[in-house]
Amino acid sequence: MPIEGIELMNFYDDTTSINKGYFTLKKRIPPELARLGLEGSDQIVASAQRGDAPSVRVYRDYPHVFGGLNIFGVEHLMHQSIKSEKFNELFRSLDIEKMVLNVTGWKGAFCTLCRIHTATPFWKYQGTWHRDALVNTDDSIHLNIYLKDEKGFRIVPADRQPLLKERQINETALGNSDNLLLSEDLYDEISAKAGDILFFKSWLLHQGAYCGQRRHIHMCFKRVDNNSQEEVIRVCNINYRKDCDPTNSKVYSKISISTSYNENSSANSPLKVRNLLTQLKPALKRGLRLINYFIPFLRIIRERHLINQSSSKYTRYSFLSNTIWQ
Numbered sequence: 410m411p412i413e414g415i416e417l418m419n420f421y422d423d424t425t426s427i428n429k430g431y432f433t434l435k436k437r438i439p440p441e442l443a444r445l446g447l448e449g450s451d452q453i454v455a456s457a458q459r460g461d462a463p464s465v466r467v468y469r470d471y472p473h474v475f476g477g478l479n480i481f482g483v484e485h486l487m488h489q490s491i492k493s494e495k496f497n498e499l500f501r502s503l504d505i506e507k508m509v510l511n512v513t514g515w516k517g518a519f520c521t522l523c524r525i526h527t528a529t530p531f532w533k534y535q536g537t538w539h540r541d542a543l544v545n546t547d548d549s550i551h552l553n554i555y556l557k558d559e560k561g562f563r564i565v566p567a568d569r570q571p572l573l574k575e576r577q578i579n580e581t582a583l584g585n586s587d588n589l590l591l592s593e594d595l596y597d598e599i600s601a602k603a604g605d606i607l608f609f610k611s612w613l614l615h616q617g618a619y620c621g622q623r624r625h626i627h628m629c630f631k632r633v634d635n636n637s638q639e640e641v642i643r644v645c646n647i648n649y650r651k652d653c654d655p656t657n658s659k660v661y662s663k664i665s666i667s668t669s670y671n672e673n674s675s676a677n678s679p680l681k682v683r684n685l686l687t688q689l690k691p692a693l694k695r696g697l698r699l700i701n702y703f704i705p706f707l708r709i710i711r712e713r714h715l716i717n718q719s720s721s722k723y724t725r726y727s728f729l730s731n732t733i734w735q
């Protein structure tokens with residue numbers, strides 16, 4: 410059931426959007442459909458937390474409490490091991506590719522990224538400032554389709570981009586640590602409601618910093634020109650680049666989860682010790698990470714060079730980022 414009757418804004422119809430390089434379509438998804446999508450995404454995230462997803466991202470592998478892995482992103486969302494009919498219904502109804510073409514005015518586009526972003530309020534998180542395309546290249550666009558109210562996505566608008574150079578912001582340093590803060594007058598922080606859709610040019614400098622709930626579908630579309638050689642596959646009204654096929658069974662980046670210790674297979678002693686050590690190492694790492702989450706002294710020692718190096722009027726090292734105190 411495609412959503413009718415909502416006039417989509419084009420980037421080039423609105424001066425503010427051109428200047429900022431991003432805009433939010435408010436209440437773009439009807440509440441009942443957003444709820445259906447949220448329920449579907451809950452099912453997918455729950456499968457991923459159990460370790461069933463073919464491709465997941467884990468910010469920091471903390472001890473597996475609160476139901477499993479500390480999942481930050483899930484990809485290949487229509488793979489048979491995690492797929493959800495409710496979630497697919499959201500995709501079919503939204504007709505996202507058509508929406509992207511309306512917004513950008515492009516003749517064609519294909520999807521190169523489709524991921525659910527999630528977080529739990531307990532594991533606070535701040536990512537690195539980064540761009541997903543070269544500055545001023547306008548052939549790709551990102552969108553966040555919000556399924557919950559959330560706050561924490563930060564973006565440097567296009568019209569503030571020149572200030573980064575003027576203030577001699579070291580972007581390489583910014584990209585090397587997720588504990589660096591940028592002066593607040595340089596960026597906007599998006600406050601979104603479930604059902605909103607944010608569009609932003611992929612080249613804009615951005616960062617995710619979350620202390621509360623987070624659930625959105627994060628996508629990237631690239632413009633297709635006439636002689637594009639890109640191989641695509643069509644699923645739920647969207648052309649995906651082959652390696653982003655959401656149904657694909659190929660395992661891309663499944664994180665290694667320690668397998669349970671098998672007593673039967675370890676009758677011989679050296680093997681038993683080796684198995685135990687294999688299990689112990691990641692568990693120890695998770696334990697250290699947990700200690701640092703409350704008292705980040707090891708991290709501060711490791712990153713001490715950044716404390717002076719990156720400190721300026723416009724950037725500074727944050728002792729509290731990525732801790733319970735964030």
Ligand SMILES: [Fe+2]
Pocket residue numbers: 539540541615
């Ligand atoms: Fe990004």
